[in-house]
Each structure stands twice: as C-alpha cells, then as structure tokens.
Amino acid sequence: MSHPTHLPKAELHLHIEGTLEPELAFALASRNAVVLTHADTEALRKAYLFADLQSFLDLYYELMSVLRTEEDFEELADAYLARAAAQGVRHAEIFFDPQAHMVRGVSMETIVMGLSRALDRSEARHGVSTRLIMSFLRDLSAESAMETLEAAKPYLDRIVAVGLDSAEVGNPPEKFREVYESAAALGLRLVAHAGEEGPPEYVWNALDVLRVERVDHGLRAFEDPKLVERLVRDRIPLTLCPLSNVRLRTVDTLERHPLREMLAAGLMCTVNSDDPSYFGGYAGDNFHAVQGALDLGHEELRELARNSFEAAFLDDDEERRARYLAEVEAYSFD
C-alpha cells in the first residue's frame, strides 16, 4: 500500500510498557488478580487526557502493575510487534523500565526472558528485527540505577544499550554520570531522554556528561542555536515523538511542531511513537499525522525513514542496514 504509514522504518523510541492497550491491561489484571482503579476499558480510555509528563506517568506506572509473569511480558511484546509490522516498522529498539517492575517483586529474569520470548521469534513471525534498551528511572536514585545495572549483568547479551526516562525536570543527566560510565565499560551503547520537558542544558549534559550517542526527544534543543550547531556537526540522532508531544502538551498542536524546521536546520530527526497506546498512534500513525499537519513532502518522509535506519544500533549487521535502506529508496508513495 502506498501511504507514509507503511514506509519502511525503524522505531527507536518505544517504551514496551507504553504499548499496553486497555483490553490487554484488563485481561492481565483479571489473570493476575490485580485490581485497577478504572472500572473498564471505556473508563480507562477517558483517563487518557494528560496535562503534562507527570500526569501521564502516574497512569503509566499504575497500569503496568498488571505485568507479572514471563507470559505477560511475552504477550505485551508480541502484540506490539504485530502492530508495528503492520505500520512498516522493520526494526524496533525497545525500551523497558525494569525498576518499575522490580519494586513489585518481578525479577529482571522474568522481564528480560519474557520480552525475549517474543523478540526472539519476531523476525520469523513479524519480519521485524529487534534490540532491547534498558532504561533507568531518573526520579529514583543513582544507587538504584547502579543496582539495576548489576542485576542486568547476566542478560547483557540481550541488551544493546541503556537509557534514562521518567520525570525529567529536577533529575538532570549528571545525576547518572557514574552509572553511564559503568554501562559504557560493560560495552553498552548510551542514549537518554533529554529536552522533552527539561531545558537545553539537559541535552548538553546528556552529550557531554553522559556521552550519549542518541538523544531521546531532544525537542527543546531547538531553543539553543549553539546546541543545534553541535547536534548537526556531530550528526546526533534525535528520536522525536510528535503525537506524544501533543498529548503531553510540550507542543500546542501538531501543526506547530518544529519537526519541519528541525529537518531544514540539518538535524538528524527520526519519528517514533513513545507510548502508542496512550498517545493515539503507533509509528506509522505518527508519520501519517506529521505528513498531514506539517505538509511534509515525500523526500522529507524518506529522509526520516533513512535517518531511522542510519541511527539504529545495527553496527553488527551492516548488511541488514543496507537492505533496509534500499527498501526506503524503493518505496513508492503513489
């Protein structure tokens, strides 16, 4: 089908817990005898009106409490991969938040092995290659992050990178300097959320203190011309999430999203879905929405798709990257 929704792309900013659809949440709640505060899926969907990042996070953490067993994590990931594949995603780099589950007594093994069950057969079943990114919760302590890194050591062959998410303002990158140094020493790649709600200074410090290779969101970097110059010079990928930005009110409307200007400034932008169950769309929906709202041309859409594969952690499989890039060039919009 010829539609930007189906343009071949890599998804580089996707929280697996943010793919939990209301129907699956209630099914898992029932299976695991977890009581949710919302009566049914309809009541839950009505709660998806957020004032800011924190109001979303409150619901996100509550709802993910239904995830308990390997099967739960497997089902969650498999459902996401099926949806992603239907929207042109050929490669997905998937965040998970172990601390949010470990506080409830769910082990790192349950989380990683459960997700891996779905990821390991994703290529055969969905035609989507995958990577896992372990994300630290920045509103918890650096000590907690370090313990989480320690707990992940037996599973490092399944984890490509570490990330940093949750409540940004007041939890700057430099809080996690040592954790990132340890992660790098273990051979993990480094990314971090920065400049979603936080100021450009947080993006500078993600680059200069944490030494990240990609910036998740990076939206507010556009306020600082010197920072833009740096990001362009070093070709640092930004994993933008347009529908998320509208729902969490970091931009007023999609029409006012700076994506088009950011591309024109030479920034290496990618388009992703963040928490698609909560924000009204998967990766292809985000492409479709920005095309309509910002009147992006086919060349800009192709550039976004190309960027996603160039920014992907596929350095161990350049043949695959080349194949995906060729699919982008061969895609016909009409």
Ligand SMILES: Nc1ncnc2[nH]cnc12
């Ligand atoms: N958009 C987002 N920002 C920060 N932390 C998150 N965790 C899940 N989605 C997030």
Ligand SMILES: [Zn+2]
């Ligand atoms: Zn995110």
